Amino acid sequence: MTRLKRYLLAFALAATATACAAKTYHYAVQVEYAFSQAVLVIDDAVFNACTEHVLPAERCNTDIKDAMREVDTTVKAAALALHAAGPDAPLPKSVPDLIAALNKLRAILDSIDGAYTNPRVVRIFAALTDALAKTTNLLYIFTAVTGGA
Amino acid sequence: MDYKDAIGKALTVADALAAAEPQIAIIASAVRGGYMAIKAARQFFADQSGEHDKEKLEAIIAVFDQRVARWDNAHF
Numbered sequence: 322m323t324r325l326k327r328y329l330l331a332f333a334l335a336a337t338a339t340a341c342a343a344k345t346y347h348y349a350v351q352v353e354y355a356f357s358q359a360v361l362v363i364d365d366a367v368f369n370a371c372t373e374h375v376l377p378a379e380r381c382n383t384d385i386k387d388a389m390r391e392v393d394t395t396v397k398a399a400a401l402a403l404h405a406a407g408p409d410a411p412l413p414k415s416v417p418d419l420i421a422a423l424n425k426l427r428a429i430l431d432s433i434d435g436a437y438t439n440p441r442v443v444r445i446f447a448a449l450t451d452a453l454a455k456t457t458n459l460l461y462i463f464t465a466v467t468g469g470a
Numbered sequence: 471m472d473y474k475d476a477i478g479k480a481l482t483v484a485d486a487l488a489a490a491e492p493q494i495a496i497i498a499s500a501v502r503g504g505y506m507a508i509k510a511a512r513q514f515f516a517d518q519s520g521e522h523d524k525e526k527l528e529a530i531i532a533v534f535d536q537r538v539a540r541w542d543n544a545h546f
Contacts, residue, residue: 350523353527354530368540371546372544374546382546397534397535404524404527
């Protein structure tokens with residue numbers, strides 16, 4: 322192979338890798354956006370359920386508030402990390418925190434007596450399931466790019 | 471003339487005709503529907519380019535800042 326051909330091949334491989342990274346980044350942003358919308362639905366549903374005393378006030382003021390802050394903060398952290406990374410950088414590994422935060426919120430809601438008999442709370446569980454599915458997609462993208470969760 | 475001008479003129483003509491002849495309102499509605507479909511498709515493909523990725527992330531960061539503050543200030 323001539324030197325020119327080697328340069329051309331190297332250039333083609335580098336260009337392909339850059340294009341793939343940009344596409345993966347863009348896809349990750351799209352999924353992060355979809356995920357954040359799903360979390361906003363949960364945030365509103367839980368906040369309204371607390372305001373209207375569908376959920377017990379003493380739990381809303383303590384562990385539910387803490388869990389929702391954690392969920393919101395981790396979504397923001399993932400967005401900040403993506404924003405800082407840019408299309409050409411490897412994607413950060415903060416997504417497992419999102420799954421942990423959502424599961425913590427689910428466990429808290431699970432522990433409330435009669436949670437599954439209240440249609441408002443059942444809708445929150447459905448929204449949580451949706452958000453967890455979207456987070457798993459995001460985790461899959463991060464894992465595929467970085468080679469580890 | 472770009473597609474917006476062309477469709478805008480078509481809508482103006484179709485609306486004027488629809489006012490004179492009710493059956494033409496169906497055509498006006500179809501033109502309007504086509505315009506919305508083209509607009510949505512253009513937005514979709516513009517979105518796929520990734521040119522708004524940073525803005526989207528900044529919007530997410532701003533919204534979740536507000537949500538955290540809302541929980542901080544809430545007492546139920």
